[in-house]
Amino acid sequence: MSDPMIAVVLLSLLIGLLALGVWVAVSLTLVGLAGLVLFSNAPSGLVLASTFWGHSHSWALTALPLFILMGEILLRSRMSDDMFTGLVPWLSRAPGRLLHVNVFGCAIFAAVSGSSAATAATIGRMSVPELTRRGYPENLILGTLAGSATLGLLIPPSIILIVYGVATEQSIARLFIAGVLPGIMLIVLFAGYVAVRAWMNPDLIPAIDQSFSFRQKIVASRRLIPVALLIGGVIGSIYAGLASPTDAAALGVVLATGLAFASGSFSWRLFGAAVMSATRTSCMIALILLGAAFLSVSMGFTGLPRNLAAWISDMNLSATALLMALTVFFVVLGCFLDGISVIVLTTSIIMPMVSAVGIDPLWFGIYLVIVVEMSQITPPVGFNLFVIQGLTGIDILRIAKAAFPFFLLLLLGVVLIWVFPQIVTFLPGLMSG
Structure with a gap:
């Protein structure tokens, strides 16, 4: 049997199995x-x-469940709601409004985790329930999350660029630098698509009734401080050379837990629920990774x-x-x-x-x-x-x-x-x- 036919047979088998559930x-x-x-x-x-x-x-995959746990903790604390509340005044006039949280949130987290799966799981845990509750259309919530999470493969530090550099004897440092502008280009394309969709059909995006003065925006931004501290701690520890991505993921869990308890909206019962949910999600991803x-x-x-x-x-x-x-x-x-x-x-x-x-x-x-x-x-x-x-x-x-x-x-x-x-x-x- 020819190679193209082998590919067709195996692909058909896979589609059939998935279709059967x-x-x-x-x-x-x-x-x-x-x-x-x-x-x-x-x-x-x-x-x-x-x-x-x-x-x-x-050992490298240890970062994945840790980042997922961090997202679960944020989801169950007040910080995820605070993040959206702090961003609403700044994005209230932007075409697409809070859908841009998916795009920019994934871009930032991609620079932390280097993994598209961890990015999709962590940002999705925070953004999907909140955007759904606020009345944003499902197809744009899911599309922006799925598309933007792929940035984890391109924005440095990227594991896949390291593998390519080793396999082809290219400078990994130059590959990392080369990925910066294309990464920004894709962020602009994704955000631009959301803006164009919002311009073409304004009814898609839930209206925000009130307008905000600059002072109100600054005051609302104080709610972003805990999330900014968390992101800064994780990213800063990696780029300062103090921690590997796996170590930084563990640091992220510690920081997220401390900030969640400090916010007064978290409890040990919620922490247990976060651990169980993160375990289920991590096992699901781990099984798929083994099969792949x-x-x-x-x-x-x-x-x-x-x-x-x-x-x-x-x-x-x-x-x-x-x-x-x-x-x-x-x-x-x-x-x-x-x-x-x-x-x-x-x-x-x-x-x-x-x-x-x-x-x-x-x-x-x-x-x-x-x-x-x-x-x-x-x-x-x-x-x-x-x-x-x-x-x-x-x-x-x-x-x-x-x-x-x-x-x-x-x-x-x-x-x-x-x-x-x-x-x-x-x-x-x-x-x-």
Whole structure:
């Protein structure tokens, strides 16, 4: 059977299992087993056991449940309400109003966690209930959250950029700098989309009856101080070199707990409820991660990613045609693999043809991350979609439909950095100059 046919068979199996209501983690594992048994000679039981064991005690992933717990504590204290109350006066005249909390909140938290899943879970815990209570439309709440959470892959510190730098022998520091302007560009695109939707249909956005003087805005901003202290403590500890992201996540839990109790709106009963809810969410995400890891490993054994990449290489395409083909290739591959696996399994094949048509490897790294971001919000295996489904219980197709405009905005981002490569290369050029 040809490689494209293998891809179609496995993708159809995955869609079928999800349509039957099988758990996401179980669906991913079953598709991985099918790939190993049908299309490779690897010992499936041994690969399954070693993959699950190897990925179940990753120290780097410890940050994920800690950041989720931090979000649960904020949700149950007065601080989440204070954050919105403090932002209302400043955003009351902005088109889209409090929907921008999702965009900017995700951008800030992405710089803390470096994880799109943690960003979606933490910001979603705070913003979805509050925006729903205030009457904002569901599709824009879910879309802004799913799209903006992908920024965790691009805004430094980004694990996926580190993996790309190691795999292609590029400077990780220059890759981090190169990701800054594209990250800002995507924030502007997301916020601009919300503003345009609000201008086109003002009835979508709940009205705020009162107007605020500058003094009232300053007074209301005092409610933002606890959240600002929390974000400053977490981000500051990372960028000052005092803590790793995992250590900073633990610090965030301690700070969030202390500030929640100090606000007078928190109790040990609520703390217990936060721990239980964070445990459920973390277990859901961990199971999906294990299933995704096993699927990635099984795809490596089948040779599917390498063979499809070689198939593209044999076409001898121009630079523009090559990028168009690779965009489709990586988005489809993102239906099976997580972003890190995509890079590890394909860069050795992809990079020679990229260099042959004169594409800058530094620029290509940022392009690759944005395309991988697109695959985070595309069904059937858009990881951010699963996280938000776990948080809200909303059907994944509704979430995917809400996120689709942001998929198109990410695609527009790819076009913009192709037409204006200086968006990626300007800051690294200053650094080297």
